[in-house]
Amino acid sequence: MFGSLTEFLASELPDPASCLAIRRPGMGALDFQAELARANINVPIIFITGYADIPMAVRAMKAGAVDFLTKPFREQDLLDAVATAIARDRMRRESERMASEMRARFETLSGREREVMALVTRGLMNKQVAAKTGLAEATVKMHRGQVMRKMGAKSVVDLVKMAEILGDRIDSDFCRSPNIQSERRPANAASRTPSSVRTWPSKVTGKMIAPTRESPESRTRFF
Numbered sequence: 043m044f045g046s047l048t049e050f051l052a053s054e055l056p057d058p059a060s061c062l063a064i065r066r067p068g069m070g071a072l073d074f075q076a077e078l079a080r081a082n083i084n085v086p087i088i089f090i091t092g093y094a095d096i097p098m099a100v101r102a103m104k105a106g107a108v109d110f111l112t113k114p115f116r117e118q119d120l121l122d123a124v125a126t127a128i129a130r131d132r133m134r135r136e137s138e139r140m141a142s143e144m145r146a147r148f149e150t151l152s153g154r155e156r157e158v159m160a161l162v163t164r165g166l167m168n169k170q171v172a173a174k175t176g177l178a179e180a181t182v183k184m185h186r187g188q189v190m191r192k193m194g195a196k197s198v199v200d201l202v203k204m205a206e207i208l209g210d211r212i213d214s215d216f217c218r219s220p221n222i223q224s225e226r227r228p229a230n231a232a233s234r235t236p237s238s239v240r241t242w243p244s245k246v247t248g249k250m251i252a253p254t255r256e257s258p259e260s261r262t263r264f265f
Contacts (some may be wrong), residue, residue, distance in 0.1 A: 061086040061108065061127030063120075072098065075105055084134060086127035090120075144207045147193050155192070158185040160212055162198065163205035 062078075062085045064071045071089055078085070089102050092113035099110040108130060109123035151159065154175075161171045168186065172179040195201040205212050 060131055061088060061124055063088045063090055063124075065090045072101060072105070075102060075107065079105065086130050088120075088123045088127055090115075141207050144193075144204050145211060147204075148208055148211065150192050151189060155185050155189045156212070158182060159189045159193070159201065159205065162186060162189070163202045163212075 064074055064087055071091060075087055078087070086108045087102075087106070088108050089099075089110040090113070091111075099112075102110050108127040109119075111119060111123065148156070154177075157175055158171055161174055166174065168179050168182045171177075171182045171186075175182070177185075189195075190201065193201060193204055195204060
């Protein structure tokens, strides 16, 4: 039992999956919930109150509460809410553990291996990765094998799931890489006339025009 957020923060949070039941009247309970969020404490919350209204319950649930119980309530309702909260906390802890493990494995990859992983998990084939990175296809295959081994992935599908867990971490490394060859064209590329194309004045407008590659004329005027 804790009388305030200060007391709760000063206590040692349990390692096993857990939940928190808040029994405070009115808006004070919502303020308590907001303070927990600001303190980055993700423990599941169950509200127990006799001073509730619908807007308050909606606000609590939108902020992530597991349940909002108003007195009087059945004992089984509370037990069900606690079971749901503990299951949710167990899933959160497992997700965080997996993410931490993936980050640790990702840190063992070399810069090139990270680039290859980023491209492979975007759906590129070895030949396409080679074109992007300027590497030989055989070298890409070697890096890809190293990535699979270090990350503990049994298939590309596993690797994609790992990339999803890593999220911004892998995207950040990919964007900073100086080795990826960009495919973006200059802004005015579409308006440029190739230097190898002859142009001549239009009989209608007088402006200089160039033939298209599909026309018979273009096939005779390219050199």
